[in-house]
Amino acid sequence: MTHSNRMLARLVAVAGAAMFAASAQAQVVTLFDGNAEARFDPDTQAGQDRWLVNGTNHMFQQWFWIRAGNDQFERSIDSLVKIAQQVTDTNTVEDPRPDTLSLGYREPGAARYEVYGTFTLRGGAPGQTLSDIMEVLTIKNISNAPLTFSFFQYADFDVNGTAAGDEGQILIGRIPQQWEGNAFITEAIETPAPSRWQIDNWPVIRNSLTDAAITNLNNNGGPVGPGDLAWSLQWDFTLAPGQEYIISKDKMIVPAPGAVGLLALAGIVGARRRR
Helix, strand or coil: CCHHHHHHHHHHHHHHHHHHHCCCCCCCEEEEECCEEEEEECCCCCEEEEEEECCEECEEEEEEEEEECCCCCCEEHHHCEEEEEEEECCCCCCCCCCCEEEEEEECCCCCCEEEEEEEEEEECCCCCCCEEEEEEEEEEECCCCCEEEEEEEEEEECHHHCCCCEEEEEECCCEEEEEECCEEEEEEEEECCCCEEEEEECCHHHHHHCCCCCCCCCCECCCEEEECEEEEEEEEEEECCCCEEEEEEEEEEEECCCHHHHHHHHHHHHHHHHC
């Protein structure tokens, strides 16, 4: 399949699923900081569908799926009832543009749980292949009984703006890495470690999350590629009534692996946390 045909197939797959989830209040949000731009469609499965660094888009789709209790399939969080959406600027002096998106969702009907997410973008200086998104996901049991959960992060990067040619792996079950050419993408899971993980050729994982059946990732950490790759992380846990489960992590785009790129990234992360 040619690159253009593969991209068309991927767009059709995402758009087809998104048609059923879109609401009349759908609002696409774009965050900016330094040399970076990140776009989110919180009302469809497209989720985060853009992460530009120096004008190159490295992301096709990142979003989240959840399964609770005796559910027989996973559902994307956009299919829940959106109860909160806020865009803010957390570093006005350095860059007076919106850089943080906060979202909240509740299970429809007799709601048992809520899901909250905060995404904060940091970019580097013009010309640098350097950016960072800090993400905090919170799942809360709002029912009156203990509840089991499986929560999934799904990520489909197109490193350097192309679908094919990526290589990737998941180190020690908690550090996804994907690269092509001079760009290297990784994610640091601060807490807690995932229960399961998988990296595979597209669209294996996406199909499993959208097939109306129970999915458990297969712990394939690779390496895989070169090819059109996607990966997913799965957290399994039980919450008592009123209890929360918090996932904290950083996604990073840095130059091809090397100490210089990692040290520069550490500077961005440290500066963000001091503000």
